Amino acid sequence: MRAVLLKGLSLAERYYPNPQMRSFGDLDLLVSQKDFQKAEQVLQEMGGKRDSGDIKWDGNRFKSVWLFDCTHVELHGSLLYDREFDPFEGHTRRCTIDGILWVEELSAEINFVYLCGHHAFQHLFDELYWLMDLDLLIRKENLNWRHVKKIAKDLKLRKAVYASTYILKKQFKTPLPKNMIKRSMTNYLIGRFVNPENILSYAHKPPSFYYLFLKAILRDRVTEIISYSFKRLFQKKLGNVG
Numbered sequence: 001m002r003a004v005l006l007k008g009l010s011l012a013e014r015y016y017p018n019p020q021m022r023s024f025g026d027l028d029l030l031v032s033q034k035d036f037q038k039a040e041q042v043l044q045e046m047g048g049k050r051d052s053g054d055i056k057w058d059g060n061r062f063k064s065v066w067l068f069d070c071t072h073v074e075l076h077g078s079l080l081y082d083r084e085f086d087p088f089e090g091h092t093r094r095c096t097i098d099g100i101l102w103v104e105e106l107s108a109e110i111n112f113v114y115l116c117g118h119h120a121f122q123h124l125f126d127e128l129y130w131l132m133d134l135d136l137l138i139r140k141e142n143l144n145w146r147h148v149k150k151i152a153k154d155l156k157l158r159k160a161v162y163a164s165t166y167i168l169k170k171q172f173k174t175p176l177p178k179n180m181i182k183r184s185m186t187n188y189l190i191g192r193f194v195n196p197e198n199i200l201s202y203a204h205k206p207p208s209f210y211y212l213f214l215k216a217i218l219r220d221r222v223t224e225i226i227s228y229s230f231k232r233l234f235q236k237k238l239g240n241v242g
Contacts, residue, residue, distance in 0.1 A: 167191055
């Protein structure tokens with residue numbers, strides 16, 4: 001069974017001068033859909049207990065959360081909600097963490113698009129250090145931007161990627177090619193909202209209507225905007241997700 005380490009620990013080890021500079025509260029593992037139930041069984045046999053409250057809404061159905069004494073593991077059956085993409089087909093690389101040989105990491109381009117999807121598309125930059133993740137990745141990797149744009153198109157994440165690059169250029173002066181900086185009403189609105197002061201004030205609080213509106217317009221297609229808005233307004237929710 002193949003597994004890919006996502007986000008926190010992987011980013012801390014690969015991009016930060018000192019891994020302790022990047023906080024994270026769990027381990028995120030991605031497995032293929034065909035191995036998902038087998039992976040859940042392994043976590044259970046290791047002593048993990050499934051969090052019965054982890055399915056907060058429809059958007060979390062692709063993953064499960066397993067509680068251990070010292071941490072918890074988020075097991076993913078796909079990279080992002082409602083996105084069909086198999087990273088195991090040529091989009092992974094060897095893990096850089098010493099002594100860990102059984103997991104892989106995402107290749108640079110797919111990791112960048114995935115992080116834009118997670119940080120912007122799913123959570124509208126609820127954490128300041130998520131912006132730092134993207135800035136360091138760009139500075140330390142020689143990204144193939146043509147490939148980045150193709151992946152973003154395939155995953156229907158072009159708006160999320162361009163909003164992320166717009167914010168990075170504005171907040172961090174991140175070195176980016178000119179064709180990755182798009183001026184649009186979406187990016188203007190997102191750029192005004194996503195700043196350190198706002199992030200600290202809205203993070204981890206019930207989402208406002210404007211917050212949900214900005215998340216909706218980050219969808220690439222009008223049909224998806226309507227579908228997302230309908231689900232957020234009418235589906236019974238148990239928590240702040242998306």
